[in-house]
Amino acid sequence: MSGNTGAVPFLDLVDINADLQTDLEVAWKAVLQHGRFVGGPEVERFETQFAAYCESRSCVGVANGTDAIELILTALGIGGGDEVIVPANTFVATAEAVRAAGARPVFVDVRPDTLLMDPAAAAAAVNRRTAAIIGVHLFGQMVAVPALSSLADRCGLAFIEDAAQAHGARYGGQPAGSVGRAAAFSFYPGKNLGALGDGGAVVTSDVELADRVRRLANHGRAAHDRHRHELPGRNSRLDSIQAAALSLKLPRxxxxxxxxxxxxxxxxxxxxxxxxxxxxxxxxxxxxxxxxxxxxxxxxxxxxxxxxxxxxxxxxxxxxxxxxxxxxxxxxxxxxxxxxxxxxxxxxxxxxxxxxxxxxxxxxxxx
Missing domain, CATH: 3.90.1150.10 (Aspartate Aminotransferase, domain 1)
Incomplete structure (x- = not known):
């Protein structure tokens, strides 16, 4: 607890990280000593921990939450000529990532009580060009999962979770990151699980999809030959020090x-x-x-x-x-x-x- 008698800050990141300062310094020294600043052992450790936390099979650390959405769409083959349904009430990154993948965002209205995507509005927006629905778990609350996932199943669409604001949230007992084809998380410092800079992750139980996301995020490299580039990829990787910080914060x-x-x-x-x-x-x-x-x-x-x-x-x-x-x-x-x-x-x-x-x-x- 802060116990402050002065200003009430909207978010005090110094206070949030204060009691972890010693542990964070130890983690930083460990990264300095092994020198693997990108792709170090801290990344694999956090990926394993966070996948288990989300009750999912795979986690791929990436550079930020926006990249996570774009990488999911690209890995699913969603792009030019496709439409993706997103709620109008969300941070612009959701729609931005759809556009970056080459698809067209189709905005739908939200429920008046929760301000989350209205399943009826989503259903009305489906047409032959629709490829996916992105359910945004906004403000820390998951969307109406049964209605949206069943809509996606009926129409042959990918149901994707934008879980950037929902670390640890559940719906019907199921955690964010476990209910869609894949989920995108952000670890921006102000999130419930925040890094010390930018960071993100793709979480999915589709192991083949996770492998494709990992290769796309690492310049399209082949899994066992770093000089062979099988996909037109990009550079979007989670740094070792950010992964170390996230591993320290996850237990609390x-x-x-x-x-x-x-x-x-x-x-x-x-x-x-x-x-x-x-x-x-x-x-x-x-x-x-x-x-x-x-x-x-x-x-x-x-x-x-x-x-x-x-x-x-x-x-x-x-x-x-x-x-x-x-x-x-x-x-x-x-x-x-x-x-x-x-x-x-x-x-x-x-x-x-x-x-x-x-x-x-x-x-x-x-x-």
Whole structure:
């Protein structure tokens, strides 16, 4: 716990990593001594640990979460002429990766309660060009897995998980990373499981797919001949020091997530009635990467929080289909568009204490 009496930061990465400083220094010295900064033994160790944590067979460490999505699509042969269904309410990286793979993102609306992909909207968007559905486990909550995976099965589509914000989340008892053809994770420093820089992973129980992703991410090299390049690949690999840091942090992920759930419970008990937390699906075990509420007075709320020295954010103020990068989308997606004007992200981190939640809620009472 931080026990701070000063500002309530939106996210304090120094505090999050403070109690691991000695262990991180030991890990760094080990990497310095063996000199395998890329592809060292730390990478294979973390891949094995994280695959087991996700109850999946394979994990391939890559450079970041965006690359992870693109590599999955490319490994599945999805590209030019194909369409991929994505929710409008997500970080732009989801759609960005689809475009980078050569496919066309098709944006669909979200559920009004959880703000996650609406399975009915996804079903309505399927056509002969559709190749995949990317279910984004946003804010720390998994999508409605049974509906979306069964839709994908019926239509012969790949169901892919964007699990960048859902390390340790579950739906119906199944962990993120185990319910799709493959899952993309990000280890950006602010994630529930965050590295000390960029990092990502592809997790899948399809061993052949994992092998293809690994080769694509390593310049298309053959498995047993580094001078033979069998695929038109790229350079997207997880560094040894990042893998070492992730291995140190993984054992405490579940307890950190439990603390996040406790903090969110306190928010629900203490927030003024004009601030409504985004709903949790009864079948979901949320890990609250973000504490998102809806309010009709976001501008005033932001001003009140700033005046009280409380950090806050908006995730995300412009839905993907309205971003200039994806101009040409004529669809109106009213639920995502309305939510984008109302959502507000409050501080939530395992380093916050109960008094921090009280201070945040007190700052909002006059709004």
């Amino acid at each position: 992920l579940d307890s950190d997530n439990a603390r996040r759930r406790e903090l969110m419970r306190r928010y629900r008990e203490s927030l003024p009635v004009s601030f409504e937390p985004v709903a949790v699906d009864p079948a979901a075990e949320h890990v609250h990467h973000l504490a998102v509420v809806r309010t009709l007075r976001r501008e005033q709320a932001g001003a009140a929080l700033s005046a009280a020295d409380v950090g806050w954010g908006v995730h995300y103020p412009v839905p993907c289909h309205l971003q200039p990068a994806f101009a040409g989308c004529d669809e109106r997606l009213p639920i995502a568009e309305e939510a984008a004007t109302q959502i507000l992200s409050l501080p939530i981190s395992p380093t916050l204490d109960d008094g921090d939640v009280v201070r945040v809620c007190d700052a909002l009472r006059g709004v």
